[in-house]
Ligand SMILES: Cc1ncc(C[n+]2csc(CCOP(=O)(O)OP(=O)(O)O)c2C)c(N)n1
């Protein structure tokens with residue numbers, strides 16, 4: 124299993140140069156969309172932002188293994204890197220941020236971060252932390268009962284492993300050898316609660332108690348996460364059952380736009396993790412392998428910037444849902 128310092132190359136993982144460029148682009152897009160959202164929030168144009176910054180490698184590395192529209196994704200609120208990888212766009216993200224009618228997640232009815240897409244098999248999360256796990260496990264059971272080789276990826280933060288839902292899902296998936304991959308993005312904090320007051324022992328180690336493999340990976344190394352998730356999805360597809368992946372990472376921003384993280388963590392600590400920025404880290408890998416240079420990077424940055432600006436412009440101008448539509452999509456049959 125790849126951990127920090129190992130030398131697994133993209134070639135060993137069966138990734139082409141075009142795959143690496145796509146992965147890099149998704150990570151960059153997720154970051155730039157997120158940064159733009161904070162500006163809109165501080166300008167008073169967006170009510171609430173919840174960030175993926177720092178977790179892009181974990182999200183893109185894991186989601187890159189899924190077959191969009193066939194496998195299922197039960198993400199959590201930070202997973203914009205995942206949904207962009209599966210096919211949502213920057214425009215979708217801003218339509219959701221501004222709660223416009225065209226928002227693909229909920230037509231402007233839910234808070235940002237509650238990702239959903241029928242075409243991409245992304246199932247919306249409810250607001251309580253951890254409820255996605257039993258639902259994802261149920262979908263994995265459906266795949267098994269139908270004899271299909273679909274895989275379900277579900278994710279959450281380290282604090283979501285403290286709730287009963289996570290343990291019930293892990294146990295049920297273990298009993299029935301279900302094709303589900305549990306990804307825990309351990310970003311060290313649950314709002315103000317640090318990991319040492321949240322997690323007893325090791326999260327990855329808990330999988331042993333439910334009878335399936337649990338692995339810990341460097342969550343800021345996109346190739347390490349891709350490798351772990353590849354092994355997990357292949358195992359699930361072969362009918363051998365679930366895997367737990369604990370991706371060790373860090374939340375670079377405050378919990379949300381409503382949180383002041385200076386109240387509970389030192390700036391020095393944040394700086395140490397900023398040095399391990401997963402995007403910079405992947406850029407270094409790409410540069411060392413002759414897949415990225417200054418000019419290409421500038422070109423990509425410019426493309427992404429343009430995509431983000433066009434998305435903001437479109438979404439700001441887009442209409443809100445009318446009052447008469449308030450209940451549509453809320454009750455079955457409406
Ligand atoms: C059951 C429940 N309890 C509390 C909350 C409030 N809450 C929202 S996010 C969050 C922190 C979750 O931390 P973690 O799972 O580590 O994810 P992170 O936000 O760090 O990515 C809390 C306590 C909630 N939404 N649901």
Ligand SMILES: [Mg+2]
Pocket residue numbers: 280281282308309310311312313314
């Ligand atoms: Mg956390």
